[in-house]
Amino acid sequence: MGIKKHSKLLFLSVFLFLQTQTNAVEGPLSFDELRKGVVQIRVYSQSVNPFSPWTTDPVRAGSGTGFLIGNKRIVTNAHVISNAKFVQVQRYNQTEWYGVKILHIAHDCDLAVLEAENPEFYKDSRDLQLGEIPELNSPLIVVGYPIGGNKVSVTRGIVSRKDQSVYSHPAVDSHLVLQVDAAINPGNSGGPAIQDDKVVGVAFQVATKGENIGYLIPTNVIRHFLTDIEDGKYDGYVELGVRTLNSFNLSLRKAKGIPDSLEGVFVSRVLKNGSAEKYLKEGDFLTEIDGNPIGKNGTVMQDRDARVDFVEIVDNKHAGDKISFKLFRDGKEMSVTFPALRMPDFDFMRNQYDKPYDFAMIGGLLFQEMSRDLITSWSRGGNTSGGSQLLYRFFYFIEDGLNRKKKTDVVLYRKLSHPVNSSSDYFVNLVLESVNGIPVNQLGDLQKILSQSKEKYLRLKFLDVHVPLILDREDAEKADAKIRKTYGLE
């Protein structure tokens, strides 16, 4: 009895679902036309293991979705084609797979542009138009090639939230996202979300907690990417480079002499090499950005239905664009305008793709510049027992201004065992400070020292450790030749 009841209910719900779906495809543009602009992407990729940068991981096959936006360009997610060795595309009515070139890839906003080499691919295709940011509670459809077959699939959802959020492909960058309650699945990645015949977003990630919560990259981010590559290369996002503090607290406002009528936020940190470095000061009270009043909680009105963090305005800018603030400093209201800059200092915190990992070796001791990839593979390898120095410096390098003194940390992250390094375990997972008194502020410094040093001994000084690691330079170099052979480095 119970089972029967249950299946009846199930029947009903599925029926409703199909009904609504049918409604969705009705409209000026038929679904048959729409799907002419949607592309299935097949990818064979191979990544490099940062822990053993001389080796490669196995080849993996995967697939995703893309869509045509005109001028033969196919837009998809960066993560669909990251570390790709071989990429092919196909549309719903085709039997042939066509090879493509990757024209541009932007990991920080998880977008990429491809172009098929064979004009046959574009025959009887349709370019899709980019629309605006959809309203909250408005319906849309997501088109793609998710798991469970290679036929095009459509799923319907509602825009349930607009907010800035971390893009998990780069892991650090935060841009605007649209949250939708549509079933987005692996393979949907890069597929268009359509509303009123226009693309209003690209499906790219899902919530790990909660069911049926998918996220779209909105069109302001897609347009930012397309504008950036107009000059033939991708530059990436600019950073304001400040941390701010809300101004709800009456005592703090009074202590800082902020007039009761002013809304805005306090600048609590100005980051080295950020756009604001020479223009804003810690303690400044920011009241307007580009004419938009900033609230006590740091938000500006974006559309009529959403307040977003004021840095969203900076996020839509390109390097060289002007940023204007009205602010309150030393009891006076004033205005400052300065150009937006990219901040390469953040690059090491981002997941990296399609890049070899440069390393240095002496006496079987392997050195690399600190990066998220290294930290990730290092912690996967179970090397986390010590490492508090590494972890602190990784997560606080910019926050605590460690980048004021040096470009990056060079770490002894691993050793390839050989008698010459038998007593150096103590130093593994520590940051290298200097060799024979010469500071090491990036990997190149170390490589230069290693190639040029004529000293009998190398005295490697590590951060927070008083006593250095001593190597007999010639012995270590001789050992390296053997180590390369034994461990298959060449």
Next chain:
Amino acid sequence: MYKISILSFLLLFQFGLFAESSLSGESNSITVKKKSFKTKTQEESSKTTSAVSNSMTSAPLSKGSQESYNKSIIQVKVTFQEPEYHQPWKKKSPRVRRGVGLVTEGNRILIPYSLLPDATLIEVKKYSSYSEIKAVVFRQDPESNLALLRVDKKNFFDDLVPLTFSPVVVFPKQVNVYQLDNSGSIQSTSATLLSMDMDQMPLGQIELPVVDLSSSEGLNGFGEIVIENGKVSGILYEFTSAKNSGRIIPSFVIQKFINTPGINVFAYKGFRFRPITDGAVKKYYGMEESDSGVLVADIIPGSSASGVLKLEDIVLEFGGKNVDSKGYIEHPLYGKQVLSFLAHSGDSFGFSLGKEIPILILRDKKKINLSMKLKSFPYEAVRIPFRNIPVTNDFAVEGGFVFLELSEVLLEEWGKDWRSRVDRKLLYLYDYSKFHEKEGTYGKIVLLSQVLPDESNNGFHDLSFKIVDAIDDEPVKSVMDLKQKIRGGKGDYSLISLDDGTEIALNRKQLKEINERINKSYKIRVQEN
């Protein structure tokens, strides 16, 4: 229809395979991964653990000796109440530790110090009675993990017999371990003393000789008494049943504690060293082929070594004995022992607190004879108190902002795997900034641990575990210092700066009223100082 619903479940399940949590935990969302055609094979090596069995023959015990020990062994019950380190105005529920004490000359009861922390009541019970008698601490020393209790009740010791200690500890050796059970009858277990090592006591900073013991029978490690030929050779302070092994405080350490008046009993060498086993290192520092020694790697400010040894000195001889490449010296009775033995427990060689200990070092490739006056552990050099250091647990709640000092016990409140849960900056400080860099610098790390929400601290309700950098532009050295600076400062507001750049303003005029309101509302018991 049914088929479709099954499919959707399947998809959901599949989808789970792609879930990846980001390393930093910064994001709740993940990338929709590409469809994967390949499944990863995982090879897992299954490890077989072989149980180590320890066969031991129990030594028969004559009834006479058992009864005589009855009069020397005391049951100890300590009721204790630990502070809630995150909310220091509260205490955790009272709990009880039970242990064993032994009667010593002068009507004192010797117990392990580790029974005592946060004690609210100490009670003792002897063989002849079921009544628990209140005892008080007479002397205590976390370094040797020993304490002496005094009982004020008249005639308590009349039917008790003090035990005597053996002057040396012999190992390997079969011994008997004694304790009183709940009914007041004596229990004995046989055990073997295996070897001697230098280690810190659970609540100590100075490495002292400890003797490893093995027993196949269950012991607690709460002060059970190890007896050999009628004399005490040590007390058991640690036992792991799974490994059938434990550790004892040897009798000569106990005697030293009992016979040394004052608070400081043991000397501390004041430096840490690293082995020199590598040929390149030896040559670099100019050691001869026949030389052996260790490298001075850390010097604790204000300690015996401070001002005498320098970093990268090589210690060739210590206390007149050759030091090997791993820091061992040859002890005439106890064989190879770490050189710390001579500085911390070298009484028989004439090395104790206040005495000079000779050292031969290699500095800048020259051999130099030095001597170092032995001092006790310089606690003022400690910046982040280790578990042993009686934490004052000083705190302040000002305007709803809760201020604490960083300590090991505070970090441990994050739970068993606190190292992976605690903020990376605090963990880094704990690992690398336990001591002050220079002599004469002092102070603790003050944290703003949480905010008790109130109208007055609006905007700051989500702040937690930030380091306090300064108050009114002056550095903060302790919670006490912070309190004084808030009270004593000029101006209408005290401005507190945190390490992330956040500033907090406390309205001095309203602070008393705000504090009273918050204390009442959140039931904060304020410390009087």
